[in-house]
Amino acid sequence: xxxxxxxxxxxxxxxxxxxxxxxxxxxxxxxxxxxxxxxxxxxxxxxxxxxxxxxxxxxxxxxxxxxxxxxxxxxxxxxxxxxxxxxxxxxxxxxxxxxxxxxxxxxxxxxxxxxxxxxxxxxxxxxxxxxxxxxxxxxxxxxxxxxxxxxxxxxxxxxxxxxxxxxxxxxxxxxxxxxxxxxxxxxxxxxxxxxxxxxxxxxxxxxxxxxxxxxxxxxxxxxxxxxxxxxxxxxx
Amino acid sequence: xxxxxxxxxxxxxxxxxxxxxxxxxxxxxxxxxxxxxxxxxxxxxxxxxxxxxxxxxxxxxxxxxxxxxxxxxxxxxxxxxxxxxxxxxxxxxxxxxxxxxxxxxxxxxxxxxxxxxxxxxxxxxxxxxxxxxxxxxxxxxxxxxxxxxxxxxxxxxxxxxxxxxxxxxxxxxxxxxxxxxxxxxxxxxxxxxxxxxxxxxxxxxxxxxxxxxxxxxxxxxxxxxxxxxxxxxxxxxxxxxxxxxxxxxxxxxxxxxxxxxxxxxxxxxxxxxxxxxxxxxxxxxxxxxxxxxxxxxxxxxxxxxxxxxxxxxxxxxxxxxxxxxxxxxxxxxxxx
Numbered sequence: 001x002x003x004x005x006x007x008x009x010x011x012x013x014x015x016x017x018x019x020x021x022x023x024x025x026x027x028x029x030x031x032x033x034x035x036x037x038x039x040x041x042x043x044x045x046x047x048x049x050x051x052x053x054x055x056x057x058x059x060x061x062x063x064x065x066x067x068x069x070x071x072x073x074x075x076x077x078x079x080x081x082x083x084x085x086x087x088x089x090x091x092x093x094x095x096x097x098x099x100x101x102x103x104x105x106x107x108x109x110x111x112x113x114x115x116x117x118x119x120x121x122x123x124x125x126x127x128x129x130x131x132x133x134x135x136x137x138x139x140x141x142x143x144x145x146x147x148x149x150x151x152x153x154x155x156x157x158x159x160x161x162x163x164x165x166x167x168x169x170x171x172x173x174x175x176x177x178x179x180x181x182x183x184x185x186x187x188x189x190x191x192x193x194x195x196x197x198x199x200x201x202x203x204x205x206x207x208x209x210x211x212x213x214x215x216x217x218x219x220x221x222x223x224x225x226x227x228x229x230x231x232x233x234x235x236x
Numbered sequence: 237x238x239x240x241x242x243x244x245x246x247x248x249x250x251x252x253x254x255x256x257x258x259x260x261x262x263x264x265x266x267x268x269x270x271x272x273x274x275x276x277x278x279x280x281x282x283x284x285x286x287x288x289x290x291x292x293x294x295x296x297x298x299x300x301x302x303x304x305x306x307x308x309x310x311x312x313x314x315x316x317x318x319x320x321x322x323x324x325x326x327x328x329x330x331x332x333x334x335x336x337x338x339x340x341x342x343x344x345x346x347x348x349x350x351x352x353x354x355x356x357x358x359x360x361x362x363x364x365x366x367x368x369x370x371x372x373x374x375x376x377x378x379x380x381x382x383x384x385x386x387x388x389x390x391x392x393x394x395x396x397x398x399x400x401x402x403x404x405x406x407x408x409x410x411x412x413x414x415x416x417x418x419x420x421x422x423x424x425x426x427x428x429x430x431x432x433x434x435x436x437x438x439x440x441x442x443x444x445x446x447x448x449x450x451x452x453x454x455x456x457x458x459x460x461x462x463x464x465x466x467x468x469x470x471x472x473x474x475x476x477x478x479x480x481x482x483x484x485x486x487x488x489x490x491x492x493x494x495x496x497x498x499x500x501x502x503x504x505x506x507x508x509x510x511x512x513x514x515x516x517x518x519x520x521x522x523x524x525x526x527x528x529x530x531x532x533x534x535x536x537x538x539x540x541x542x543x544x545x546x547x548x549x550x551x552x553x554x555x556x557x558x559x560x561x562x563x564x565x566x567x568x569x570x571x572x
Contacts, residue, residue, distance in 0.1 A: 078458030100286035108513035174506035
């Protein structure tokens, strides 16, 4: 494998990271805390590519030196595959996991309620909560902190294969490969198209979530307003 | 041109560039074909947007998540190769090999990296003359039992500290058992380390260092992509809930979750959350998922073929898999 080709492969790995960081699309793949690590790795790869490129240049000028006759140390051809991720991002528009994955995934049981029960939700009418927080409060401890409160939550629409639709959000621990969905069954509103992002204002349907074993609480929708996809589509 | 260059190189070094060379083309081709065929043959709506999109997202996320750790790993490995004196590397571990193995396992607890970092580091240690048994124990233990992983397990299984304890004991036990097995039965000639920039005496340490970094990164990186492609196909191709029906059976449940751990390629820092989602399975099966995953998965197998050669991987991977499963069952039986 020529040094020039090595430089190109190193550069393509760096270009992948650069594109994802500059556009903010890295948030479709990994957790926000990975940003410094991605930048650092990208800089190292750029430096390696520049040095490999300089080697190629020097060797081309000077003629092959004795033991580096224009090639490296037998990098396997599998190294060519380092260009595939960049090509993938260029050919298939990056998008966060959506309804397809939300239908298939199965969430772990939410973390149990704190020892003294949940603290009341903050003041506000409606009060903003995350989808996973809503699920946790409804399924662990029977949801007294949700009763009588109007909440507003952002998520995307996922058709329920058995009819109706869910308000969903994908939860990740590290990267999208370990994502699982948090789901809330929506009542009293027509289904938006799959993957459409919405802000839903509504109230918890009392008793749902803990009784059915599926851990999917229900919400009575007052308003379902379309919104833009948030920059950070996953929640922790 | 490429072929000539490669075979010329093969004759030029004692430690050839590894089984990776003969195998790389076929493996790469196979991976691409499997990926294309897998995505293409799915249902009638072969290239439907959502499935292809999910495939691409999972694939890229595995690669992007792993890249910083791989870069860190090859920097460490190259630093070991270029700057650590041979005597120091040899002296850091007890001379007695049987004793060096558990010490290496304990050392693994201190490196908070993921499995992508530990493959090049183990290779660097071996090139510096550390006994393969100890380096391999480190390779297995480092991603499995470091503090970050144990903390994540603690959080993922609230109120069940025995899961964290079981993971620590079973993973460390499996890593040490494999190291001892290697001491008894392993042959150094199975391992074909990437022919190294180290071979060129007289070059400056800096040159050795930066050549080793590029070299190791290209070696392991291509194979990382192979693992990511395969795992992403699995992610979108398996029917949802296919494993649920198998959860009831005790033995089969353990084997199924161990197999899933191999196929899913989840980072050791995140796999506890996924393990916790398999609520229908026995705690022992969940433990097996967490013990097997950081030691054997598609991405790791691919990277080990690339770094240590095929002759090594076909022996090492099955042994580790069996030992990890047995150790999970043993610890699950006693502890869970």
